[in-house]
Amino acid sequence: MLLASAKKLRSLGIIGMNQRNFGLISRYNPRHLYPLVDDKLKTKLLAQKAGITVPTLLGTIEFQHDVKLLSKILQPYEQFVIKPTKGSGGKGILVIIKHDDHQQYFKPSGETLQLADIERHVSNIISGLHSLGGKPDTVMIESLIQLDPVFADYSYEGIPDIRIIVFRGYPIMAMLRLTTHASDGKANLHQGAVGVGIDIGTGSALHAVQFGETVLHHPDTQKTFSELVIPHWDKLLQLAAACYEMTGLGYLGADLVLDRDKGPMIIELNARPGLSIQVANFAGLAPRVTLIESIGQIDPYPVQRTLFSKKHFARSNTNNDQTIPRLERTRKADR
């Protein structure tokens, strides 16, 4: 069957675009707060002020004539990431894992770039190539995140990130996005990254999809997802929950990563998080949103909120179907 029945989706509690825009974003996200998350530099400063770990900022470039300072800025660092501050969906991100003294820079894929190539990339970002609506942008250079060994078998040429939907300060759903060859090392589901639904209660994998279809193992490393458990799960949830106080956005998607050395950190926040997380979790957002909406007083402590979420949204606690280990039940032969 090519189309799902609307009735079925509703019974699963799947939220559609219209309902997201109407019932969540326009209701819980005041527009004046958007700039806080649309500009990654602002988010980063905000997070630092709130004591939340973020990747170290190595430098910024705001004007075209500063592009020639690039080599000087980059000199002390072996590895770095170049990002547009207003880009979305991982656009315009350039990762350099090493460079030699001959001014050759290496991407994770092994491709080499000249300094001139990097300068052009930076200049493109500043002229607004990757920003929303083509507005002039700022470049920020960050320290490279080190892949946590837990994910070594689950990612291809990139760093997986963890998307946690935080509703009124409560983490309600989580997904791990794994880079693949198809996604060109980017953690972007549209481009072919694998989305793995994560149990809020334990941080273990529930169900994985690529291009909207169920997958049982990573397409490149062939490693199955059933044993995957994300370490530091409590800390990740608490960081995400704290973003509510930080930004004031009632419905946000927090993108976090695990750094081998520095542990959990926030890389980006999103005021309009997408809905694919529901497919990865094989569950709808609606019942969880309803539960949180029924809470009269929001707990002021992120830790407390995290405990609440863990209690209510854990796999063992969500009803019927979801209690059965999904990956076991849904082999291809079953269809």
Add this chain to the structure above:
Amino acid sequence: MNVKLRLYVIVILLMSIGIGVIAYKHYILGFPLLPDQKKAVWSVEARIDFTARGDPVIVSFALPPQAPDIIFTQEEFASPDYGFSELPSTSGRRAQWSKRSANGHQTAYYRLSMHEVDHVVSSITNDLPTEPKKPEFDELHKTAATTLLDQVRNKSANTETFTRELITTLNSDAPNQNQGLLLKEQASEDYKTQLIIDLLALEGISARIVRGLYLQSNRRKQSLSNFVEVYIGNEWLLFNQTTGKIGKPKNLLVWQRGDESLLDVIGGKNSQISFSIIKNVQSTRNLAVKDNLNQQATLMDFSIYSLPIEQQNAFKMILLLPIGALIVVIMRLIIGIRTSGTFMPILIALALIQTTLISGIILFLIVISIGLLIRSYLSRLNLLFVARISAVIIVVIVIMAGISIISNKFGIDQAMSVTFFPMIILSWTIERMSVLWEEDGPREVLIQGSGSLLTAVIAYLFMTNRTIEYLTFNFPELMLVNLAFILILGQYTGYRLSELYRFHSLDRRNAPR
């Protein structure tokens, strides 16, 4: 909740105003709801012939009265060298031609164009009857009349049946002595009418003569037919004086009521009158516009029809835009089709209207693909944003000029309509598509491009539909209804059709086996 309630109040208000005005225009002003409705327009010509004797001449002629169920679109009076005036009289309008001295054969014409109204607003007439005037019969006739009336009275129950019985008895094939005496041999129609009225008067029933013309297509040398109208229970009922049938025949034009003469000629003799009838078919909508402009209905006075024709034509196009907007809302919110630029499809649809569908789509694709090629080169030049889009505009204009010139050389006329495409919109489309290509790859470009084109084609099909075009122009109130729909759609929080596909794996996997 409060906001929702307010929205629904606004929606209902808009709907009822819109539909109310449409209903008013349809039922009261007579605007048809479909473009192809036609209506018969009758042209009646009355020709008056007489021979003048060299004395002053006055011709007085009864004119048909205005009635709620017909509209006179035009009246003309023609006769050379005569003075003319239209006079009201006690029993209707009369035309009067006059001349100091005339000799020989004279002709006067009266022409009338009229059509029927579909929806009659019944108005209460205070057309009260006068007390029936007792006729003066001699003894013999009086006895015959009394006997006849007794006979008829026995066979009837009320005034209506009495009148009908009286008429059928008088018209029976085998008249008895009394009827024969009253009717005389070979009595004229007028005499018979008068007799019926007299007999009814004896019975104390008010009646009057009505002359009418049967409207039949392309007839010449017609004359008026006589009817008897009887006042029964606060209204006048028309009786056919030969058959006794009650009610006004459908195609009858009432020309004159009451016993005033149809035609009086002073200073002439051998006066004759004959009618010819021609039937024309005209668009109901044009008739309605003309009538209401003539009558200066307030709604019409402040409508698009009061604008010069050129502006009216512009509005024909503009009033189609809301339909396009509705299509876009449906396509995006209900179907979930992704388009590049929210309203770009409408503008493309407008251009398609000018270029025709197939050649328009081909031209659009050619311009966009060449544009994308050149734009991909521009992106390597590291231009600032505004400069880049400006460069694209110039590129688009060059492409359009190129297409026009080349196609002209090859004699393909249709390709020259490429100029109808909005250049700025094309440039923006190229710019957006090209950024999309760089960021999300060609697949996304294809999805959004074909989504936009599909939406544009659907909007085009709706906007070129004759009925929709007709309705939007003649009932601009539809915009309010449209607005109400869009407001309701703005509340739609259900799934988009595309989401049923997007989430289809959820359905399949959990389906009971």
